[in-house]
Amino acid sequence: MYEMKKIVAVTLSVGLMLALTSCASQTSDNDASQATATLSASAGTKEAEQAVEQILSEDIHVNQIGYINTDEKIAVINGNYNSFKVVDASTDKVVLTKKLNGRIKDDSSGDSVCYADFSELTGKGRYYISVPELGKSYEFIIGDKDIYTGVSDAMLRALYLQRCGIVLDSKYAGEYIHSACHKALAKMYGDESKEIDVSGGWHDAGDYGRYSVPAAVTAADLLLAYEFCPESFTDSESIPESGNKVPDILDEAKYGIEWLLKMQDKASGGVYHKVTAMGFPDMTLMPDVDVDDLYVMPVSTTATADFAAVAAMAARIFKDIDGAFSRSCLNAALKAWGWLENNKGFVEFKNPADVLSGEYGDSSGSDEISWAAAELFRTTGEAKYGEYFNKNFESGGFGLGWQNVSGFAAIAYIFCDSDNIDIKKVEEIKKSWLEKADMFVSTAKKDGYLLAMHKMEYTWGSNMNVTNHAIHLLVADRLRNSEEYTAAVKNAAHYLSGRNTLSQCYITGFGAKQIMQPHHRPSVGDTVKQPVPGLVVGGPNSILDDDVSKAKLSGMAPAKCYIDDMSSYGTNEVATYWNSSAIFVFAYLNQER
CATH class of the missing domain: 2.60.40.10 (Immunoglobulins)
Incomplete structure (x- = not known):
């Protein structure tokens, strides 16, 4: 060392x-x-x-x-x-x-x-x-x-390297190549006689499952990053779409959303929760060699509402960029809202006993439906969506992760320019948003590493907490310009880049002390010494969710509960929505580049 x-x-x-x-x-x-x-x-x-x-x-x-x-x-x-x-x-x-x-x-x-x-x-x-x-x-x-251009570009390109269903060839992927994967039709769980094409999308994390809820959050982060910092993105990231006169961040978001469109049941408008094998493949298995049968899991409220929200976002942002895609997204969002109206009871998803892949479960769909209403209101201006939001949304938590999306809902509403907006509701949300931003600033001032993180927040995916707090502060800065907010955002970037108690850069391929063993099957299974670059790992996790961290990190302080070990999925796995939130943060640093 x-x-x-x-x-x-x-x-x-x-x-x-x-x-x-x-x-x-x-x-x-x-x-x-x-x-x-x-x-x-x-x-x-x-x-x-x-x-x-x-x-x-x-x-x-x-x-x-x-x-x-x-x-x-x-x-x-x-x-x-x-x-x-x-x-x-x-x-x-x-x-x-x-x-x-x-x-x-x-x-x-x-x-x-x-x-x-x-x-x-x-x-x-x-x-x-x-x-x-x-x-x-x-x-x-x-x-x-x-x-920061290199790390920003690498984090976005890492999503391209997570793409499913296409060949990753050396022209775009360099050393990190593999043949097309997971192209076979997927069976409907419970009715294997029915098969559908759900190819595409992103491998969600260190495994090869594709999950509607986190995919929607990943795409939403990318779209918001573009809305807030459009000058930070180019059309030259060396992905297949580069050179099409559309910023590559939007091309990447589109790739994920096109897969989500396939996950919508065309008859009802509901969205299937996920498509995975029955369990996780071996750690050394490359994606194109993973040929286990794929199963589409049932429709859920959270998947459908998150889909409606991000599809409405895409309809708005792509309107003058790709009209046909914009219209298809809006139609799909409206159809998904119809499913939500016809299924007012919460349709929960839980893994069946014989399914061992990630669950992404939730106990409520209220924040997801509010997000869908807010995005549809912002995109269409129709009063009924605003009325639903005003009646059902409660200010406070402002989550920006897959389990709580109330922050996305709040952002959509307070930046809406519809004549039907409820100004009192907007001011209420802004006040609560700024109060939470001030709390983050206060926390950062007390933290030894100048980070807006409480010791209880070092749990699974703690680096997402770091970046989501930074996103909250960036939105707050848009509402009330403050150097304290932007300084806290920069300190989050310093933390991810090695200014932390372990002197660990948490982005693969960067820093002097680099991540070498992420819980990421392509990085383990390929013949390249270095892991796939640009991946944000989960970071310190005081819950010690896996056997490696339990054995080697027990008794450590929360911020020290990290180990660079491929078997430590609790601290060293990757996920697309950890990358996407970090992309937003570094986009701010890269403005006017």
Whole structure:
């Protein structure tokens, strides 16, 4: 974990060099004082301190992707130290020396931290932080906004690499190729004599199931990201649709929505909950080799309402881009609403006893139906949808994940420009939305890593909580411009990029400390050493849902409950809707690129 770097500006005796080599293993336990003592036995104190400063320390936490030159730039230091240096990595020359400030006990990690604020450093280049008696950080870049272009593009392309039903060839997929998968007709569960074509869509996560509820949320994130930050997206992501004069983020959303259209029962308008095999395939099985029978599971309220909502969104956004697709989406959304009107009782989905794939169950469909009503109201302007929303929507939770979509509903309504809008309802929602945003800011100020996360939120998919809180803050900033909101958004990006208690970059293919073993079957089953790039992993999960995390993380602080192990689905799985929410956040950072 800790590597030796060439030491410049100091001539070491043979004995000191041997001591330095020994010191590297000692600092793996973060015991810098012991390392210094070992070195001091072989050389003078100053020489020893200079040597320690060249040892990589994961107690110096930085954004390993980089910092925008005009932004606030902070590293978080675990421990009680006095000063730090910023060093030009290309020359090993010190460019800034300052005192460390702030002393906070971080509740989520158990760390006692202080801060290295080097915001005044604006020169572009590659640097590292050095702390006497502790060591040096991973390297990072200071540059323009385009320093996040690579990671943003990779996260969007990762959704292309999750596509089902098409050939991923080297022209677009590079090394991450496979033949067309899951093209066979799927059987209706309970009536195997009936088969339908539901090819396409995205492999939802580390498995090959395709689920209507999270697919709708994934597409909604992409559409909202485009609505809020259209200038951040190009038509040149090197996917099959690139060059068609439509931003590739919309092409990707369309690919997912076209699959959802296939999941709608054409007679009733209801939407099937999912299509999967009866269980999960082996971890080493590539998608084109997975030929188990596929089963379409029954219609559910949540799948139908989420579909109606995202189809109405697509109808609005694609109206002047792809008229035929827009009309088909609107017709499908209206038909899905008809199903909801005809089935007022909650139609719940639960896995049958012989089905072991993901359930994506819910105990209520009220937030999903409110979302459908709000999107249909915003798209059509018809009063009946607004009336339903006004009567049934309650401000407060504002969820932006698959299990609670009330935040999507609120966004649709407060940004609607219909003459039939209820201004009092809009103001009520805005007030509650801003109150929650202020709560996130308050939480971030108390957090040692400047993150808008409570220690209880480090559960399955905690990185989605990080990004969804950031999305909430971006919407709040649109309602009431505030640097506190946008600073908290940037701190979420810093966290995902390595400025966290584990110094772990949570996006595959990026950072100095990279994810190497995601719970992701194509990454495990292919012949490529590096995992598929651009995938956001779930992150710390104090619930310890899998056997690996239970065995190796028991007793750890919530923010430390993560392990880079392919068998730890509770901490290291991927999901399209974790990517899509992160795409929204980094789109903000990439504006005007």
